Amino acid sequence: MREVVVEADGGSRGNPGPAGYGAVVVDAATGETLAERAEYIGTATNNVAEYRGLVAGLRAARELDPEVTVRVRMDSRLVVEQMSGRWQIRHPAMRPLAAEARSVLPAGQVTYEWIPRERNKHADRLANEAMDAGARGEQWSPPAAAAAGPSAGAEDPGRSGARDGTDVRAARNVASAGPPPDLGAPTTFVLLRHGETPLTPQKRFSGSGGSDPGLSEAGRFQAERVAQALAGRGTVQDIVTSPLARCRETAQVAAARLGLPVRVDEGLRETDFGAWEGLTFAEVRERHPRDMDAWLASQDAEPTGGGESFAAVARRVTEARDRLLAAHAGRTLLVVSHVTPVKTLVRLALGAPPEALFRMELSAASLSAVAYYADGNASVRLLNDTSALR
Structure with a gap:
C-alpha cells in the first residue's frame, strides 16, 4: 500500500x-x-x-x-x-x-x-x-x-x-x-493596565463580578506617573476605558494630563470570576480544585459560580477591538483596561494559542502597544513597560 x-x-x-x-x-x-x-x-x-x-x-x-x-x-x-x-x-x-x-x-x-x-x-x-x-x-x-x-x-x-x-x-x-500597496498609518492601541487597587498586592481575583474597587494611594501615584510619561510622548489622540472604577480613575488621570475626553467601552471590562472574586489563587485551589484545573486546561471552562470563560472574554474583546479599529482608524488610542483583556489583545495580535495568556507578565500601570494595519496584520510593539514608574 x-x-x-x-x-x-x-x-x-x-x-x-x-x-x-x-x-x-x-x-x-x-x-x-x-x-x-x-x-x-x-x-x-x-x-x-x-x-x-x-x-x-x-x-x-x-x-x-x-x-x-x-x-x-x-x-x-x-x-x-x-x-x-x-x-x-x-x-x-x-x-x-x-x-x-x-x-x-x-x-x-x-x-x-x-x-x-x-x-x-x-x-x-x-x-x-x-x-x-x-x-x-x-x-x-x-x-x-x-x-x-x-x-x-x-x-x-x-x-x-x-x-x-x-x-x-x-x-x-x-x-x-510589483511594489507593495501603501497601507497608510496603522491604528495603534496603547494598552494601559489600571493602577493598583487594595486587592492588587494581595494577588486576589478582581474581575467584573466583584466589589469594583477603586485605585489605592499607590495606584493613583502610578496613574499620575504614566499619564506624565504619555503627555511627554505626545502621541495619544483618543482615550477609551473599561467601565470599572479602577480603569475609569486611571483614564481620568491621563485625560487630565492630555486634555482629551474619555469614552467607555463595555467590552474592555475584566473577566467575571464568579465565586472566585476576592479570593487568592491558593484559596481557589483549596476550595474549588476541580474547577480550577478545568479552567487552567481549557479556554471554554468557566470559574465556579457562572463566571466567564477565556473564550467568552476573547469574543467580546475581539468585538471591542473591531469597534475601536473602525472608530479610530489611523489614530493612536489609549486603551485603559485589565490583565485579561490586555493579554488577549496581545495574544490575538501574535496569533498565539490561548495558553499564551499564562506566559505573559502584566504589571499594574504597565504599558503595551499593538499596531493594526489595513491589510489585517498586527504588530506587537511593546509589552509590560513599567519604565514610567521607575
Missing part, C-alpha cells in the same frame, strides 16, 4: 482575521512533492484555518490513491491531539471540521504526529501565500515555474529552508506583484 506524508498548516492575521491554509502531500519513501493545496478562506481563526488545511491535505492524498496510508504532520498541538483522540473537542466550531477530516479516509489509514513549526515550513509558506493572495483580492494558484521537490528535511531551493536562506518561489511572486 502506498504511503504518503501530509503536512498542513493554517493561519489568521488577527485571530480571527484574514485567514488561509496550506497543505502538501509528499511521497514517504522518496520525499517527492505530489500535491500542493492552499486557499484564502476569509475571516476565520487560526484553529479553523488549521483544520481546513488538514481536510484539504487529506482530500489531496485520497485523490492520488483512495487506499493510501497517510502520516499527517502538523505543528498544531490542538489539531493533532484532538484528531488522535487524546483531547476532547469542546469548541462547537471545531467539531464539524474534525468530523469532516475523519470522513475523508478510514481511521485505520491515517496517523497523526506533532512537529515543531520549523519543520512545517512548506505548508506554512503555502498558507501565507494564500493569505497574501487574499489581501490582493485573489485566490491562490501554484506559481507557474514551481517544480515538485523534496519535502521537509531535504535541501529544496524553492523553500525558506534553503541553504542561502532565501525563498526563490516567494521572491518570484513578490517580483511579479
Whole structure:
C-alpha cells in the first residue's frame, strides 16, 4: 500500500482575521512533492484555518490513491491531539471540521504526529501565500515555474529552508506583484493596565463580578506617573476605558494630563470570576480544585459560580477591538483596561494559542502597544513597560 506524508498548516492575521491554509502531500519513501493545496478562506481563526488545511491535505492524498496510508504532520498541538483522540473537542466550531477530516479516509489509514513549526515550513509558506493572495483580492494558484521537490528535511531551493536562506518561489511572486500597496498609518492601541487597587498586592481575583474597587494611594501615584510619561510622548489622540472604577480613575488621570475626553467601552471590562472574586489563587485551589484545573486546561471552562470563560472574554474583546479599529482608524488610542483583556489583545495580535495568556507578565500601570494595519496584520510593539514608574 502506498504511503504518503501530509503536512498542513493554517493561519489568521488577527485571530480571527484574514485567514488561509496550506497543505502538501509528499511521497514517504522518496520525499517527492505530489500535491500542493492552499486557499484564502476569509475571516476565520487560526484553529479553523488549521483544520481546513488538514481536510484539504487529506482530500489531496485520497485523490492520488483512495487506499493510501497517510502520516499527517502538523505543528498544531490542538489539531493533532484532538484528531488522535487524546483531547476532547469542546469548541462547537471545531467539531464539524474534525468530523469532516475523519470522513475523508478510514481511521485505520491515517496517523497523526506533532512537529515543531520549523519543520512545517512548506505548508506554512503555502498558507501565507494564500493569505497574501487574499489581501490582493485573489485566490491562490501554484506559481507557474514551481517544480515538485523534496519535502521537509531535504535541501529544496524553492523553500525558506534553503541553504542561502532565501525563498526563490516567494521572491518570484513578490517580483511579479510589483511594489507593495501603501497601507497608510496603522491604528495603534496603547494598552494601559489600571493602577493598583487594595486587592492588587494581595494577588486576589478582581474581575467584573466583584466589589469594583477603586485605585489605592499607590495606584493613583502610578496613574499620575504614566499619564506624565504619555503627555511627554505626545502621541495619544483618543482615550477609551473599561467601565470599572479602577480603569475609569486611571483614564481620568491621563485625560487630565492630555486634555482629551474619555469614552467607555463595555467590552474592555475584566473577566467575571464568579465565586472566585476576592479570593487568592491558593484559596481557589483549596476550595474549588476541580474547577480550577478545568479552567487552567481549557479556554471554554468557566470559574465556579457562572463566571466567564477565556473564550467568552476573547469574543467580546475581539468585538471591542473591531469597534475601536473602525472608530479610530489611523489614530493612536489609549486603551485603559485589565490583565485579561490586555493579554488577549496581545495574544490575538501574535496569533498565539490561548495558553499564551499564562506566559505573559502584566504589571499594574504597565504599558503595551499593538499596531493594526489595513491589510489585517498586527504588530506587537511593546509589552509590560513599567519604565514610567521607575
